[in-house]
Amino acid sequence: MEILRCESLTKTYQSGGAPVRALQNVTLAFAQGSFTAITGKSGSGKSTLLHMLSGLDRPTSGKIIYQDNDLAKYNDNQLSVLRRRRFGFVFQSYNLVRELTAQENILLPVMLDSRKPDEKHLTRLIEILGIGDRLSHLPGAMSGGQQQRVCIARALANKPAILFADEPTGNLDGKTGREVLTLLRTVSQEMGITMILVTHDLGVAEQAERIIRLEDGTVADDSGEVVIP
Numbered sequence: 001m002e003i004l005r006c007e008s009l010t011k012t013y014q015s016g017g018a019p020v021r022a023l024q025n026v027t028l029a030f031a032q033g034s035f036t037a038i039t040g041k042s043g044s045g046k047s048t049l050l051h052m053l054s055g056l057d058r059p060t061s062g063k064i065i066y067q068d069n070d071l072a073k074y075n076d077n078q079l080s081v082l083r084r085r086r087f088g089f090v091f092q093s094y095n096l097v098r099e100l101t102a103q104e105n106i107l108l109p110v111m112l113d114s115r116k117p118d119e120k121h122l123t124r125l126i127e128i129l130g131i132g133d134r135l136s137h138l139p140g141a142m143s144g145g146q147q148q149r150v151c152i153a154r155a156l157a158n159k160p161a162i163l164f165a166d167e168p169t170g171n172l173d174g175k176t177g178r179e180v181l182t183l184l185r186t187v188s189q190e191m192g193i194t195m196i197l198v199t200h201d202l203g204v205a206e207q208a209e210r211i212i213r214l215e216d217g218t219v220a221d222d223s224g225e226v227v228i229p
Contacts, residue, residue, distance in 0.1 A: 009062035037208035088155030
């Protein structure tokens with residue numbers, strides 16, 4: 001079952017007065033519960049594509065459809081609510097609030113949405129991610145791997161339908177990166193979450209069910225294409 005797709009997606013930026021096309025006529029579909037890696041060289045458009053698909057940025061032209069809803073019809077506030085409730089985000093730079101404890105960071109998206117935390121769900125997340133003994137720690141008192149585990153818990157606290165991960169192992173050593181990737185897969189599979197991951201690391205990309213390779217803003221290869229009817 002399809003959960004997300006983009007049609008003829010194009011994104012053009014202005015650089016020094018000249019237009020730069022970061023994406024050009026990209027058409028893709030993503031199945032519910034699937035794990036897709038988007039890879040390519042620096043400047044190939046992979047992070048731009050992730051930002052378009054997740055509603056963090058708007059395309060110059062083309063469509064992004066989430067569960068039959070065209071994101072172009074959402075205003076900025078509606079997009080913010082959609083991202084907070086239905087999308088989860090894990091980034092390379094962690095983006096934790098330095099003044100908040102691990103537990104407070106995890107609960108932040110739930111609190112911002114003025115909703116009561118699902119204690120059973122959060123307890124299970126913390127157990128799987130192995131951060132129960134770090135909940136009272138500030139980010140500065142945790143290792144990179146521990147901070148990224150907190151980021152994963154925060155991203156999944158609201159039970160998102162789609163998890164977007166942008167170079168989630170980029171700041172970690174090889175062993176820790178593999179552990180974090182395994183945890184991402186385990187939690188996403190257990191919760192039935194669609195995962196779309198951007199990485200330049202082919203070793204990371206090969207852990208996905210499907211690999212999309214971008215080149216100069218276009219799809220150069222797609223190992224598991226989902227056909228749009």
